[in-house]
Amino acid sequence: MKRILVADNQLSHRDLLQRFLSKNNFTVETAATCSHAIELLNSKKFDIIISEYLLPDMEGTAFFEKCRLLAPEVQFIFMSREVNLKCAINLIRKGVHQFLEKPLNPDELLEIIQSCENSSELVQQNSDFKSPSPTPKPTAYQNPDIVYGNSKKAKWMIKQAQKVGNTNFTVLIEGETGTGKESLARLIHQESPRKEKPFVAVDCGSLSREIAGSELFGHEKGAFTGALNSKTGFFEQAEGGTIFLDEIANLPMEIQISLLRALQEKVIRKVGGSKEIPIDVRIIAATNEDLLEKSQEYGFREDLLFRLNEFVLKVPALxxxxxxxxxxxxxxxxxxxxxxxxxxxxxxxxxxxxxxxxxxxxxxxxxxxxxxxxxxxxxxxxxxxxxxxxxxxxxxxxxxxxxxxxxxxxxxxxxxxxxxxxxxxxxxxxxxxxxxxxxxxxxxxxxxxxxxxxxxxxxxxxxxxxxxxxx
Missing domain, CATH: 1.10.8.60 (Helicase, Ruva Protein; domain 3)
Structure with a gap:
């Protein structure tokens, strides 16, 4: 039975959540302040924390970071009547599972709690999961170019990648140039049920506006001058497997629209074609830019960003x-x-x-x-x-x-x-x-x-x- 800690300074809302969650077979404890919640977290094990973001004694981000230090495996759900989009995205990047707007929808809350249970970041103390064994040297994972370290940051990053690999989540990997984002994407693919299927890596930075659509989605014969034969795009080549879109921030706007459709509807259309082709491809994207900032500058579609960052992994710099x-x-x-x-x-x-x-x-x-x-x-x-x-x-x-x-x-x-x-x-x-x-x-x-x-x-x-x- 999952243990949930509800932190909310509003008594009526706190009690309402406790009764509702208890009826749905969760063990629930409550706190009116961050300090009280931290005391409970020090003495008891919880799987999920559902907290009001604007508690009186501590700012939400600081509260989350303190709880993460005490119990890194705990899943966090914030709620507030006023949701600042940029604040919510930054918190999700740091590891918060979801940021909800009050009043809460009961069915939606149960779905999100269920997704917490299946989420890649939830590591239970009594689970059978084994973290990578410390070795005197970094580990190579099948590909000799993939190198892992033994530092706390490296182990946490690998643990997240291994857990999310077993899901079908779309993953956004953030990190500077040369940090090993493609290596991490390959690890996610190897940990997934798709590991026997293709892994197709695409450098979006090298795709010009003229050829991006053809390279990603393919084209029909005669679609443009020089199209002497039909072409199979990267998405079709990755059927059943994983496509890795590196430097995704460089995709032209019109290609972003087609990619959004591929994510939402699971179909693509070749350049010059009229037929929609169903696809079964997992998308892992990578960026060395702040996509939220770019979306606010109209350089990247905000709706595509929210589709891509179902799960965000940060690769630390060397x-x-x-x-x-x-x-x-x-x-x-x-x-x-x-x-x-x-x-x-x-x-x-x-x-x-x-x-x-x-x-x-x-x-x-x-x-x-x-x-x-x-x-x-x-x-x-x-x-x-x-x-x-x-x-x-x-x-x-x-x-x-x-x-x-x-x-x-x-x-x-x-x-x-x-x-x-x-x-x-x-x-x-x-x-x-x-x-x-x-x-x-x-x-x-x-x-x-x-x-x-x-x-x-x-x-x-x-x-x-x-x-x-x-x-």
Missing amino acids: RERMDDFPLFVEFFLEQTAKELNQPKPKLGEGVMEYFTQYFWPGNIRELRNVIRRCCLFVNRSMEIQVDSLPHRILVNKSEVFDSNPKNYNRSIPQPLRNPEPEDLKTTAARAESQRILEVLKDVQYNKTKAAEVLNIHRKTLYSKLKQINMA
Whole structure:
């Protein structure tokens, strides 16, 4: 029997909820303040908390965060007569299950409580769920490019992904460039009943307005000039499985409308076709932007956002999980050694110090690329020396970044060692790379905006980022 804690300063509403939930076979306790609710949570186990957002002694977000520290497995439902949309979305991103408007609809409340029971975040103390066993190295999940850490943030992220994988929820994965969003999407797919079916990954950032519809949904013969044959789109290729839409914020508005229909009606229509094709595809989307903010700027459909964020997963940046850093380094050293068919190198004196003082804007992907590059320049003792590190790492951390990543010092950093004289081509390439990094910082790593500011095509930007290991 599920145990529910109801927190509401209005006596009549609190008692009404207690009677209603008790009749529906729930064990219910009540509290009139956040402080009382926290006392109860300290002494008893609850599965769900249903709380008024505007309690007199504590702001709702602070109350939620305190409860989450005490009992991370508890599901949270907020309610209020005045629901601020942005506040509600931010809370759901942090892990709140639902935000309801008063007066509550009894049938809707029961449905939401049922969804809590089936939800990916509900981890019961007596369940058979086993978290990933601690290992001396990060875990690779079938795909050798997938790396997990052992920090608390990493374990919580994996736990959420494994639990939501067993549902058919649409998932929105948020995180900076290079944090491993596609890896997490593959884990969700592998934990689902669809694991034997296709997993189709799509980089929405590389789809131009002209070809996006054809690539995603396919086209009929003669649909446009050059359409000599009919084409099967990514959605049909993923039938029965999962489609992963990376950088979904870059989808053109007209394609967003078609995607919304695919989510709502489970049908697609090929470009140039008149027939609706039923589909059975799970959608996992990823973004490195704030989609709520973009929707308010009319760059992303708000109704599509609410369809996509049925369940939101946040991937922490590498700098937020430095406990995992040595594990990632060891994993990539082993991986690269196998690829190059050579003994595993070790880090020379001072290398780890440079690594840990660097900000890692490209996150795990950037670290992997740096390790791969360094493995080509090991000495006879199979050591990676400081001299083999990329220039961007051979700068003092304080000269490039302060504690806030938004406060980026745009002055060209000076190396800690005297560089060799460079030719004109190398100097120009370095200046170009520096300018690209500056613009990316200015636009919060939105590659579409960066391409516009730099006055180059998006594909050209992707190519240049690959050259500097930032793609």
